[in-house]
Amino acid sequence: MVEQISVFIDNRPGRLAELCNIIGRNGVDIRALQLVEAGEFGLVRMITDNNEKAMALLKNAGMSFRKGEVLGVLMEDKPGSLGLIASILSDASINIEYAYAFITKIEKKAILILKVNDLEKAIKVLKLKGVSILENI
Amino acid sequence: MHKTVEEIRKSQGKLLVKNVKYSWDNIPYYKQKMKEAGVKPEDIKGLEDISKIPFLSKADLRHHYPYGLIATPLDKVVRFHSSSGTTGVPTVVPYTKKDIENWAELNKRCLETVGATNKDIVQVSYGYGLFTGGLGLHYGAERLGAAVIPTSSGNTMKQIKILKDMKTTTLACTPSYALMLSELMKANDVKIETLSLKRGVFGAESWSENMRKRIEKGLGLEAFDIYGLTELCGPGVGIECSEHNGLHTWSDHFIVETIDSEGNKTDFDGEGKGELVFTTLQREAMPVLRYRTKDLSSVTWEECACGLPHPRIGRITGRSDDMLIVRGVNVFPSQIEEVLMELKGVGDHYQIIVDRDILDCLMVKVEVTNEIFSDSISELITLENEIKKRLFEMLSLSVEVELVEPGQIPRPEGKAKRVVDLRKDM
Known part of the structure; x- marks a missing residue:
């Protein structure tokens, strides 16, 4: 399981830059990030190399955020691997609420971040099929 | 003062005297109010005595809803x-x-x-x-x-x-x-x-x-x-x-x-x-x-x-007072606050904005505190819709609701300016 921080931001120019600067200028590295918009507001989901410090910085900046746990999966960076993981989950009737993926420094590997409706069950079925679950990224 | 004006005001005074007597005789609450103010109908002899009569407010009328102030059967x-x-x-x-x-x-x-x-x-x-x-x-x-x-x-x-x-x-x-x-x-x-x-x-x-x-x-x-x-x-x-x-x-x-x-x-x-x-x-x-x-x-x-x-x-x-008239509907900011306060974590920081494009529009900005923040977009949209629905039920007026980041609503001297009416210059 991987810790993720979600932050509420207004959907207007400059807000993402400001948010990233708050974190980046204080030496916290954003390892993964997803930006979603819903009309006049948006949501940033991110995984950093120092979540405690990132949260302290956000709190200090007066922002609304929440820490949560998501599923981190290491997968092959090749056609079909995302489909395979999705199928394993769907066969077990697990719903994916959202997901984002990115390639890594490890050669031929990609990381998939998943939010599912049943985290424990998902870990169990994925492990059974030999998928490697990450503790951090 | 013009002669005819004097005459008109004199006849207004006559009608006033009659009306005060009529109200005293037929509306118990008016009688009670006048008694409390130490005024009797005979004290009102003309227009010059009008300031002796106690005021009536909207609250008085509302308090006697629906039939309390009717003078006739x-x-x-x-x-x-x-x-x-x-x-x-x-x-x-x-x-x-x-x-x-x-x-x-x-x-x-x-x-x-x-x-x-x-x-x-x-x-x-x-x-x-x-x-x-x-x-x-x-x-x-x-x-x-x-x-x-x-x-x-x-x-x-x-x-x-x-x-x-x-x-x-x-x-x-x-x-x-x-x-x-x-x-x-x-x-x-x-x-x-x-x-x-x-x-x-x-x-x-x-x-x-x-x-x-x-x-x-x-x-x-x-x-x-x-x-x-x-x-x-x-x-x-x-x-x-x-x-x-x-x-x-x-x-x-x-x-x-x-x-x-x-x-x-x-x-x-x-x-x-x-x-x-x-x-x-x-x-x-x-x-x-x-x-x-x-x-x-x-x-x-x-x-x-x-x-x-x-x-x-x-x-x-x-x-x-702070009443707003939006598309002909009377809106008190306190009503909006009441609705927001019913939802946990919502009412602390909000702002009411009234503008006029062609028709008046009423918008309520609500700061998303940690307490109501959710990682799920659909939950946030549900919250937005819930606020809209409750405001509509209260005001019979469709209100735009916007969720904003904490701190986005200006707080001059530490206190938020709750109502911004942009229609003034139109």
Whole structure:
């Protein structure tokens, strides 16, 4: 399981830059990030190399955020691997609420971040099929 | 002071004396209020004694909902109207047959003042129903002998067709609806030359000179402001004449005074500035004595070039309370706060913004605190919709809701400015 921080931001120019600067200028590295918009507001989901410090910085900046746990999966960076993981989950009737993926420094590997409706069950079925679950990224 | 003015004020005094006695005899609450103030009907000998009479507020009326202040037996009542106010308890106003006739007469006079005659075709696009606007102008126009087209509000394309095909000469509606008609005409390439409009009677909302210009240009008519309050009868209390320099209030039906925020009389010999206070002189079912309108304006008996011997009030410049009038609906910021407070974590930081595009729009910005923040977009949208739904239930008005980051609502001197009204300069 991987810790993720979600932050509420207004959907207007400059807000993402400001948010990233708050974190980046204080030496916290954003390892993964997803930006979603819903009309006049948006949501940033991110995984950093120092979540405690990132949260302290956000709190200090007066922002609304929440820490949560998501599923981190290491997968092959090749056609079909995302489909395979999705199928394993769907066969077990697990719903994916959202997901984002990115390639890594490890050669031929990609990381998939998943939010599912049943985290424990998902870990169990994925492990059974030999998928490697990450503790951090 | 002009001789006739003196005479008019003297006869107002006579009607006042009669009305005070009538109210004392027939409305227990008025009697109680006057007793508490140490006033008896015989203390009121003329207009000069009016300041001895205690004020009546909207809260008094609401407190006696629905039948508590009716002066006549219920079988004399032929009609009820109710204020557009949505502060929980509405203000119910009863009318006897005579009250309805008088009300029609006042609206007839208003229409005459703006130049309408029995040859005119009057389209009443005010809402019909509990709201007084539609029926008030309807009865006035009929009494004048004009032809009434009772379209009520809404269905704007159809209204434009009627304006055009039926050659409407006189339009009665809210100023924002007039503007909406003109915008829709423009959008559909309906030229004002195809219309027969001469004049419009617009009220139930405050509007500026700029808005008057836009309406006049957009509809090709002369725009007149009409004043009224449900508590006094509805529309027909005051009307602009062709001088467009204040609204004449009918002196045989109303006494108008002004007071300051402490309730001290600020008009002397009929001249003054402040909150308007009205006393009805001929109402049977529910006379009102010194009703505080909360509308800020001025009053003058100075002779008007039009020749009407009725005092004029200035256009309403604001409110002495924080009530907002949005699309003709009375909205108190406290009602919005109440709704927000019901939802956990929502009501701490919010801002109410009123603007006018064509119609008034009401927007509420709510800061998303950690407490209500969710990682799920759908949950946030659900929250937004829930706030909208509850505000609609409270206000009967659709409100835009916007979730914003914490700290986005300015807090001058540590305290948030709760209400921003951007309509002022329009």
